[in-house]
Amino acid sequence: MKLELLNLSNLNKVASLAICLGLGLGLSACGGGGSTTGTTPVVVTPEVPNPSGPGHFEVATFIKTINVTDITAALPKEVTAVVKPLYSVDTYKITYTTTDTSGRNVIASGLAVIPRKTGSQASPVLAYQHATIKTDAEAPSNHATADEPAVLFASMGYLVSATDYVGYGTTKGLPHPYLLAAPTALSVADFMTATSRWRQMKTIADNGQVFLTGYSEGAYATMATLRYLTQNKTGALPVSTFVGAGPYDVVLTLNAMLDAVRKQNPLVGALISPGFLKKLGANDRANVRNLLLSSALGSSSDINFDPTFLDNFLNDDDAAIVVQSNVNDWTPQSPISFFHGRDDTTVPYGNTDSAFQAMTKRGAANLIDRMDCPAKPAEHIPCVPAFLINDITRLGVLAKGL
Structure with a gap:
């Protein structure tokens, strides 16, 4: 799934024609003679490759414009003390083709957010991956509001793409590939391709810089996507990736969760031990798995979470989790910044340790760095404001055209 790029030669020809016709210049300026006074401007739309699949x-579909003052008002006070939104933004629901967990083509959706800049300077692109959400109403394309993170990033000057993921938006009801690396990465990478093509069709210029970011499940999705882009050489790699508190090592995460349950309730902990459940029938394991999912998500969730990662765990199949879910141990070829709170009991800090150590052993120490959340306690949700501040600040140093 390579990102399609316009042929530069054709693009230059189209641009020249657009300037001559759209600005009403004399033909002499375009290689001809005579006057064009009174001619009707012509808008030329580039022909952008957009193959099926x-x-x-x-x-x-245009959703609405969100004013910069509303975006600023929606931010936590500790964020507005440092971060100052610059632009009002236009929001669009984008539908595109990707694949589900079975490899079948599906029409998925996501949110594209465009800052309303007055100048002609091209902007950097940012792919934002959302954290775990329990209802479809919270999916980015259904949540184009002033407090949506994708909207905040666009108000800072980025061209933002934020996929809903499969299982949300237009694909609601299909299994959401929760903590399954390959289908998660494809849904993000395909949306990046689709939004790039759409922007080219709309002549919304980007400057070639791409950034990736996400928190919690969004960090996991970001890491899975970066690994996919790196290993499959699908185009230019991001200038930088900033991830916060992601469950990159799913084996470690699930074992930590089980240890916490054992401490709180030894009897229940013994009953859900993978080694014990492996001896039970498939139906009994499925009942326990469904109980765990409902306990974690609550009764209000309307999303169909794919339980494969949990089935592998309850079947004591760590090898399958490593292959299908883990995204901690591979060799990056572009910079990654990790952010995490050491007191995080939702996604253990050991995930960042695991990824950092694995990548260092692979010789990528010069491409990775990390910082700890300064909140006290440095728990999962309380660390979100600090994540946003550091994310915007650190990427902003590298981004051009904001």
Whole structure:
């Protein structure tokens, strides 16, 4: 799924034609003679390659414009003390082709957010991956509001793409590939391709810089996507990736969760021990798995979470989790910044340790860095404001055209 790029030669020809016709210049300025006074401007839309299959851009639907003052008012006070939104933004629901967990093509959706800049300077692109959400109403394309993180990033000057993931938006009801690396990465990478094609069709210029970011499940999705882009050489790699509190080592995460349950309730902990459950029938394991999912998500969730990662765990199949879910141990070829709170009991800090140590052993120490959340206690949700501040600040140093 390579990111399709316009042929530069053709693009230059189209741009020249657009300037001559759209600005009403004399033909002499375009290689001819005579006057064009009174001619009607012509808008030329570039012909952008958009083949069918994964990454195909389907439809863009304008949602609304969100004012910069509303975005600022929606931010936590500790964020506005440091971060100052710059632009009002236009929001669009984008549909595109990707694949589900079975490898079948599906029409998924996501949110594209465009800052309302007055100048002609091209902007950097940022792919934002959302954290775990329990209802479809919270999916980015259904949540184009002033407090949506994708909207905040766009108000700072980025062209933002934020996929809903499969299982949300237009694919609600299909299994959401929760903590399954390959289908998660494809849904993000395909949306990046589709939104790139759409922007080219709309002549919304980007400057070639791409950034990736996400928190919690969004950090996991970001890491899975970066690994996919790196290993499959699908185009230019991001300038930088900033991830916060992600469950990159799913084996470690699930074992930590089980240890916590054992401490709180030894009897229940013994009953859900993978070694014990492996001896039970498939139906009994499925009942325990469903109980765990409902306990974690609550009764209000309307999302169909794919339980494969949990089935592998309850079946005591760590090898399958490593192959299908873990995204901690691979060799990056572009910079990654890790952010995490050491008191995090939702996604253990050991995930960042695991990824950092594995990548260092692979010789990538010069490409990775990490910082600890300064909140006290440095728990999962309380660390979100600090994550946003550091994310915007650190990427902003590298980004051009904001």
